[in-house]
Amino acid sequence: MKAAIIGGTGYGSIELTRLIQKHPFLEIGSVVSNSQAGSNFSDIYPHLSNIIDKPLEKFDANSLCEQNDIVFLATPSGVSSNLVPQLLDNGIKCIDLSGDFRLRSAEEYELWYKHSPAEQKFIKKATYGLSEIYGEKIKTSNLIANPGCYPTAATLGLLPIAKTDYIDQKSIIIDAKSGVTGAGRSLSITSHYAEINENLKAYKLGAHQHIPEIEQVLQDEIDSPITITFTTHLVPMLRGIMCTIYVNLKENIATNEIHQLYNEFYKNHPFVRVRLLGTVPETKEVLGSNYCDIGLHVDPRTNRLTIISVIDNLVKGAAGQAIQNVNLMNGWDEQTGLADLPLYP
Numbered sequence: 387m388k389a390a391i392i393g394g395t396g397y398g399s400i401e402l403t404r405l406i407q408k409h410p411f412l413e414i415g416s417v418v419s420n421s422q423a424g425s426n427f428s429d430i431y432p433h434l435s436n437i438i439d440k441p442l443e444k445f446d447a448n449s450l451c452e453q454n455d456i457v458f459l460a461t462p463s464g465v466s467s468n469l470v471p472q473l474l475d476n477g478i479k480c481i482d483l484s485g486d487f488r489l490r491s492a493e494e495y496e497l498w499y500k501h502s503p504a505e506q507k508f509i510k511k512a513t514y515g516l517s518e519i520y521g522e523k524i525k526t527s528n529l530i531a532n533p534g535c536y537p538t539a540a541t542l543g544l545l546p547i548a549k550t551d552y553i554d555q556k557s558i559i560i561d562a563k564s565g566v567t568g569a570g571r572s573l574s575i576t577s578h579y580a581e582i583n584e585n586l587k588a589y590k591l592g593a594h595q596h597i598p599e600i601e602q603v604l605q606d607e608i609d610s611p612i613t614i615t616f617t618t619h620l621v622p623m624l625r626g627i628m629c630t631i632y633v634n635l636k637e638n639i640a641t642n643e644i645h646q647l648y649n650e651f652y653k654n655h656p657f658v659r660v661r662l663l664g665t666v667p668e669t670k671e672v673l674g675s676n677y678c679d680i681g682l683h684v685d686p687r688t689n690r691l692t693i694i695s696v697i698d699n700l701v702k703g704a705a706g707q708a709i710q711n712v713n714l715m716n717g718w719d720e721q722t723g724l725a726d727l728p729l730y731p
């Protein structure tokens with residue numbers, strides 16, 4: 387099956403390229419670049435030399451759909467809302483890595499993303515692509531709104547406990563940290579080496595665009611309104627997200643019992659690894675892989691549960707989950723092409 391990638395020279399695209407290259411049923415058809423059309427992909431990314439020597443193309447919906455079977459959009463927010471309608475009208479399935487089709491409310495999108503929203507009829511067609519939770523819907527969808535990197539780690543960490551009545555729903559705090567590739571490849575002062583190296587900073591306090599996304603998933607699953615405290619931090623490393631999540635328990639429950647609950651919840655989901663009691667997952671332990679590792683601890687003094695959830699932002703947080711969704715959409719084993727060990731050390 388031929389896959390096209392739009393947003394060719396970005397980090398999402400280059401990670402999709404790496405994963406598609408080793409997928410047994412996918413191959414790279416077209417790579418579209420807004421800024422570098424006409425150049426060779428391996429001129430921009432020399433690590434592709436002699437492996438993928440393809441010219442980067444201009445966007446043309448008709449020829450893209452003629453030459454490919456599926457399209458990944460790895461463009462900044464505000465771009466795919468215009469491209470996806472043209473592609474869907476040509477009858478091709480789309481996986482959008484941006485936030486343009488994740489939020490059901492156009493007003494919320496405008497408020498948090500500061501762009502004009504996609505047309506409502508296309509938002510309605512989108513399936514939120516959190517593979518472990520919405521696998522059945524994903525299988526029959528033509529448009530996948532691939533989740534944000536932080537929401538993937540946060541919701542996979544929270545959902546098993548949030549769906550019980552053990553927790554005070556008003557008490558959820560998500561302390562999130564990301565490596566710099568989460569900000570994409572384009573130059574900016576905030577991710578500049580001299581600004582980020584030997585430094586740790588919190589950003590977008592109370593204003594992060596992933597707040598409504600996490601709340602939407604929790605509300606859908608819990609069926610009651612919920613608000614969270616979510617703070618993001620930039621860490622001087624390349625890849626990886628850690629969400630440290632705090633929740634107040636309404637009653638005294640041992641870590642052991644919560645551990646069993648998580649194991650049961652994820653027993654049929656190979657990419658979520660509930661770690662052994664007493665162990666705490668680290669970002670390096672999922673590096674380059676599609677795993678989300680979860681560690682659990684209840685402090686009996688405070689009756690508070692701490693959940694540690696780690697992913698590689700470019701894999702389970704973006705390109706890996708996108709491929710997992712394509713596997714589901716095609717009836718292939720969801721691990722196809724994604725079963726590699728994490729890169730360690």
Ligand SMILES: NC(=O)C1=CN([C@@H]2O[C@H](COP(=O)(O)OP(=O)(O)OC[C@H]3O[C@@H](n4cnc5c(N)ncnc54)[C@H](OP(=O)(O)O)[C@@H]3O)[C@@H](O)[C@H]2O)C=CC1
Nearest residue numbers: 393394395396397398419420421460483484535568570571
């Ligand atoms: N990085 C991450 O960890 C994650 C990213 N995402 C989301 O995935 C999407 C891609 O992210 P990422 O690859 O990191 O971002 P990058 O900034 O690295 O790449 C985006 C690419 O999109 C293209 N582009 C930029 N502006 C425009 C435009 N106005 N019109 C068309 N194309 C444009 C550019 O490539 P070219 O000029 O070659 O077309 C650019 O390199 C974003 O929406 C991001 O929020 C989601 C989860 C995790």
Ligand SMILES: CC(=O)N[C@@H](CCC(=O)OP(=O)(O)O)C(=O)O
Nearest residue numbers: 463484485534535564565568569
């Ligand atoms: C480290 C870093 O800057 N991360 C980005 C994640 C962007 C992203 O993936 O968000 P959308 O796909 O929802 O646009 C951020 O915090 O905004």
